[in-house]
Amino acid sequence: MFLFRISLLSSWQASKLCVVTLFDYLLEEAMVSSSAPFVFINLLSIALFGQLFGLLRANRDAVLVDVEYDEFRSIHRGGEAQGGDYSKRHSLFQARKAEVDVHNARKDVSWTIAVNQFSDYHQHEMDAMLGYKRTGGRWAEAAQASSFLQTAPMALIDVKSLAKAKDWRKIMNFSNFVHNQGSCGSCWAHAAVAALQAHAELVLGLATKLSTQEVIDCTANPRKCGGTGGCHGATSEMAFEYAREFGLPQLDSYKEGGCSSSSSNPAARVLKINSFVRLPENKASYLLHALATKGPVVLSVDASSLFSYKNGVFHGCQPDTVVNHAVLGVGYGYDHVAKKDYWTIKNSWGGDWGEDGYLRVQRHAQDTDFCGTDNKPQDGVYCEKHPDTIQVCGMCGVTSDSAYPVITAKKALRQHVSPHVVDAAPLSYADVVRTKVPLA
Numbered sequence: 001m002f003l004f005r006i007s008l009l010s011s012w013q014a015s016k017l018c019v020v021t022l023f024d025y026l027l028e029e030a031m032v033s034s035s036a037p038f039v040f041i042n043l044l045s046i047a048l049f050g051q052l053f054g055l056l057r058a059n060r061d062a063v064l065v066d067v068e069y070d071e072f073r074s075i076h077r078g079g080e081a082q083g084g085d086y087s088k089r090h091s092l093f094q095a096r097k098a099e100v101d102v103h104n105a106r107k108d109v110s111w112t113i114a115v116n117q118f119s120d121y122h123q124h125e126m127d128a129m130l131g132y133k134r135t136g137g138r139w140a141e142a143a144q145a146s147s148f149l150q151t152a153p154m155a156l157i158d159v160k161s162l163a164k165a166k167d168w169r170k171i172m173n174f175s176n177f178v179h180n181q182g183s184c185g186s187c188w189a190h191a192a193v194a195a196l197q198a199h200a201e202l203v204l205g206l207a208t209k210l211s212t213q214e215v216i217d218c219t220a221n222p223r224k225c226g227g228t229g230g231c232h233g234a235t236s237e238m239a240f241e242y243a244r245e246f247g248l249p250q251l252d253s254y255k256e257g258g259c260s261s262s263s264s265n266p267a268a269r270v271l272k273i274n275s276f277v278r279l280p281e282n283k284a285s286y287l288l289h290a291l292a293t294k295g296p297v298v299l300s301v302d303a304s305s306l307f308s309y310k311n312g313v314f315h316g317c318q319p320d321t322v323v324n325h326a327v328l329g330v331g332y333g334y335d336h337v338a339k340k341d342y343w344t345i346k347n348s349w350g351g352d353w354g355e356d357g358y359l360r361v362q363r364h365a366q367d368t369d370f371c372g373t374d375n376k377p378q379d380g381v382y383c384e385k386h387p388d389t390i391q392v393c394g395m396c397g398v399t400s401d402s403a404y405p406v407i408t409a410k411k412a413l414r415q416h417v418s419p420h421v422v423d424a425a426p427l428s429y430a431d432v433v434r435t436k437v438p439l440a
Contacts, residue, residue: 069093069120076117089120096120096308103308110338111312111360116353118307128185128231129349130303130324157285162292165333167344172198174207178357180350184231189215190348191298191326192239196248196405198296198328200271203407208270209251215239218246218259236298236326237403240276247272279402282393284367287402288332291343297329299345300401301361306347311355313338315362317396319372329402332363341365343398362395370394 069090073080096119103113118126169176175198179190193212200206219242221229242248247269254268279286279297290297303325305316313335331344341363351357364370371393392400 066090068097072115072119076120085122088122092122093120100308109312109316110335110340111314111316112310113308114310116308116310117350121307125183126304126307128183129181129187130185157289159285159288162288165331166292167331167333168198168202168291168296169330169344172201175201177209178346178351179212179348181348184216185233186212186216186231187326187348188234188236189219189239191328192236192243193248194328194346194348195236195296195298196240196243196271196273198330199405199407202295204271204409206271210248210271211251211254213256214249214254214259215242217256218242237276237278240273240403240405243271243273243405244275273405273407276403276405279404281401282367282371282391282399284364284369284394284399287329287343287399288363290402290404291329291332294404296346297402297404299327299329299343299398301325301327301345301396301398303327303347303396305396306354306359309354309359313340313342313360313362315340315395319370321372321374321392321397323374323392323397323400329398330358333360335360343395345398361398363398364394367399368393374400 072093093115097115100113100115103109175194179194181187181190189212193210193215197206197210200210216230219229219234219238221234221238248271249268250270253270277290279290287297287299300323302317302321302323304322306314306325327348328346329343330346332342333344334341342360343363345359345361347354347357347359349357371391373389374392374397375389390400394400
């Protein structure tokens with residue numbers, strides 16, 4: 001194992017490590033040997049190595065970290081050559097590795113963190129994935145939102161009548177794959193398409209991957225809601241509106257940059273919806289009801305502290321939080337070890353992140369149990385004209401902004417016939433609940 005580790009080091013690193021290791025060996029032999037001449041020779045050798053050892057012993061741990069970082073780069077950076085920022089990334093890796101050790105030694109938290117693909121990211125790279133540069137407001141305020149299913153006042157939901165736990169992954173077969181947005185700030189599109197994919201499978205049995213790239217490339221965002229569009233941010237509601245107006249093609253039928261030809265070709269559409277529902281803001285009870293009875297729901301959260309998440313029930317956000325990332329809620333439950341209720345969420349950072357691409361965040365019992373202020377609503381779903389602050393509730397603002405597509409077939413559809421055009425009447429959320437629209 002030692003020789004294998006040495007082979008991974010540069011020559012000067014290997015030399016340092018060999019000297020330190022040899023010094024340790026000689027010292028140990030001198031202490032246990034019963035032969036006086038051998039002890040004398042070894043002690044003389046130790047004296048000769050002493051000065052060099054004093055210089056190198058302190059560096060041994062750093063040398064091993066160099067090995068770890070080079071191994072990390074071979075996995076997460078494709079073995080790319082050392083660039084001008086190697087030293088800075090190396091320092092970031094060391095600092096975050098130390099954070100992992102400190103956090104995982106704590107007894108007062110119910111989640112662990114780990115070294116992963118983000119461990120040497122610069123802050124601006126992580127910010128870009130969260131839509132940090134968004135200038136963003138509520139898309140629903142736009143005049144063109146005529147198809148939007150507005151919420152309406154409704155009696156309090158009896159959460160005790162709902163299932164104690166729900167996991168739509170156990171019901172779906174095809175749609176459980178995890179998206180990977182890469183370095184593009186397109187979480188809004190991935191969350192929306194994941195929701196469309198899930199509801200299409202639940203209602204229609206559709207088992208075809210939809211083109212997220214078309215949504216990223218082609219969704220217009222003139223009011224700069226949630227960002228300036230594409231990889232620079234938008235909202236999942238706008239993605240739903242695009243699916244309503246143009247429909248979506250399957251994954252392999254869209255050619256990047258081909259917005260005009262794609263959206264004008266109805267024959268290429270695999271799925272077209274008529275409308276969608278936005279839940280009341282900061283109402284955990286409504287979100288719980290939707291997840292229990294309707295299907296997966298797009299959520300908005302503050303993901304600034306989630307990059308290193310590995311597993312467990314996350315509860316690391318403060319009530320005052322900046323909502324900046326779109327994800328997909330797929331269920332809820334109770335963790336008997338952590339003794340916490342949780343929301344189950346699908347992220348879009350790949351299957352190697354978190355719990356196979358998913359995470360769990362703490363769920364509070366009452367709508368107002370964990371509320372604070374978001375003083376940067378432009379980082380979330382708000383448009384150019386937005387209030388200075390907004391109220392956000394739930395761990396990491398998880399209940400602050402939620403929406404899901406409504407898919408109800410007017411008539412029986414043959415399996416996998418393209419396109420699946422489906423409609424829904426313009427109902428309020430209260431109407432959706434009362435009429436028990438199936439699964440949407």
